[in-house]
Amino acid sequence: MNDHARRVYDSILGLQCDADNPTPLVRLNRVIPFKHTQVYAKLEWFNPFGAVKDRVAANLLADGEARRSVxxxxxxxxxxxxxxGMALAMLANVKGYTLTTPLSSEIPLEKRTMLRFFGADVMELQDTLCPAPGAPEGAIAKAMELGDRPDFHMLNQYVNEANPDAHYKTTGPEIWRQTGGEVSHFAAGLGTCGTITGTGRFLKEQRPDVQVLGVHPQDGHDIPGVRSLRQLEQTQLYRPDEYDHVIEVNDETAYKLCLRLNREESITAGPSCSMALAGALQLVPDEPGNLLVVIFPDNAFKYASSFVKHLPGMAAAAPGATTKSSPLLEKMRENVRGNENLTIDVDAAHDQWQAEKPFVLDVRPRDQYDDAHVPGAFNIPLAELGDDSQYLAVLPRDRDAPILSVCQRGNASLSGLLFLKSLGYRNVRSMNGGTLAWREKGFATDSK
Ligand SMILES: Cc1ncc(COP(=O)(O)O)c(C=O)c1O
Incomplete structure (x- = not known):
């Protein structure tokens, strides 16, 4: 027997969500500009297969089985x-079905890999990030071609009313119950539009003045799962007359807010969560009695490659950037670390920086330097220090000039110091704690 109170289940299917077993509603406290309006995120990655789409996949199958087309x-x-696809693949495993998923090769590698890992037959095609119904060579056309064959069945989340119906039956009642009927605004990102259409319908039936807010990305966007206005116009379940407002949010705004949600609220939100939140924050007034619920479709873990593209400081070090450690180099670095004539703590470095204007050599990878660096610091990543052309023109001519070697935490800068010493510089110090310590002290930084 499934027991939600003790969270003990007969099988994974017992975890599927409904009003008795809702996904969590979590109040946002730090990224919200309001005094009065309360904002809650509905964390859909608490569904058993990790996303809002679990609800849809389950209902598409239940509907197909009831009609005997499955x-x-x-x-x-x-x-x-x-x-x-991920939810369908897992449900197919439980139920003894197979799943073929034609999809765009633009979709993040993490998702394509996970689909294969879950057992789906993945067909990668040249298509836009979100497949467009009209594209003759695209994922939707390929699926329709297969779906026409007698041995296949296409569930077609883009037109199937079982998609919004899943939200009408589960997401809407959950929100209504979780807010004690106090919800005044509901916001969701727009993809197939199943979420907004089904949940919005249910909520408006309970309380006609609930504001239903749709958020979409810009044309040519890079936010997986959602569609631009141009793409939405070809989407059958997009019913703008049932929504109160529709607003656009650009990639930069969405990714920046995504980082803040993770770092300031400690909510592992993915990029379509912050897109929906950013749009809603523009539309909802700050008034007593307002209670906004925003759907957070899935979490950050699938989007590492998107974060690398859109946020500074996320890329792993370039190949070769991490110098292979040799025991001799390690020993020399240790010797430097313990030598107070060769290292300097961050307060003293700041004093020196203000008084003497030393040459500051920052040896971190470029993206970390671009994110924040000691003002005036010159960047030559450690991996490029072996290239004469990088430093000959920029390092001071005077071998007695004061120089600070700086990195992220004060380790790589020890190698920077050894390098500078090897060139004959006599007045070099490696800054302990690196740029992170400098920032923690609240000292000024520049970014690029
Ligand atoms: C990550 C993500 N965000 C948002 C959505 C949009 O939801 P809907 O298709 O119900 O409009 C989806 C749908 O695929 C999604 O996967």
Missing amino acids: GPNQKLVEPTSGNT
């Missing part, structure tokens, strides 16, 4: 941007 050993095909 039967034993069924071969399923569905064009999917990832989350629907």
Whole structure:
């Protein structure tokens, strides 16, 4: 027997969400500009397969089974941007079906790999990030071609009313119950539009003045799972007359807020969460009695490659940037670390920086330097120090000139110091604690 109170279940299917077992509603406290309006995030990655689409996949299958278009050993095909596919793949495993997913090769590698890992037959095609129904060679066309074959069945989340119906039956009632009927505004990112259409319908039936807010990305966006206005116009479940407002949010705003949600609220939100939140924050007034619920479709872990593209400081060090450690180099670095004539703590470095204007050599990878550096610091990443052309023109001519070697935490700068010493510089110090310690002290930094 499934027991939600003790969270003990007969099988993974017992975890599927409904009003008795809702996904959590978590209040946002730090990234919200309001005094009065309360904002809650509905964390959809608490669904059993990790996303809002678990609800849709379960209902698409239940509907197909009820209509007998889905039967034993069924071969399923569905064009999917990832989350629907992942939930369908797992449900197919439970139920003895197979799943073929034609999808765009633009979809993050993490999602394509996970689909394969879960057992789906992944067909990668040249298509936009979110497959467009009109594209003749695209994922949707390929799925339809397979779906026409008698041995396959296409569930078609883009047109199937079982998609919004999943939210009408579960997401809407959960929010209504969790807020004790106090919800005044509901916001969701727009993809297939199942979430906004189904949840919005349910909430408006309970309370007609609930504001239903849709948020979409810019044209040519890079936020997986959602669609630009141009893409939405080809989406059958997009019903703008049922929503109160629709607003656009650009990639930069979405990714920056995503970082803040993770770092300031400690909520592991993915980029479509912050896109929906950013749009809603522009639309909802700060008034007593307002209670906004925003759908957070999935979490950050699938989007490492998107974060590398859109946020500074996320990239791993370039190949070769991490110098292979040799025991001799390690020994020399240790000797430097313990030598107070060769190192300087961050307060003293700051005093020296103000008084003497030393040459500051920052040896970190470029993206870390671009993010924040000691003002005036010159960047030559450690991996490029072996290249004469990088430093000959910039290092001081005077071998007695004061120089600070700086990195992220005060380790790589020890190698920077050894390098500078090897060139004959006599007045060099490695800054303990690096740029992180400098920032923690509240000292000024520049970014690029
Ligand atoms: C990550 C993510 N965000 C948002 C959405 C949008 O939800 P819907 O398709 O219900 O409009 C989806 C849907 O695929 C998604 O996967």
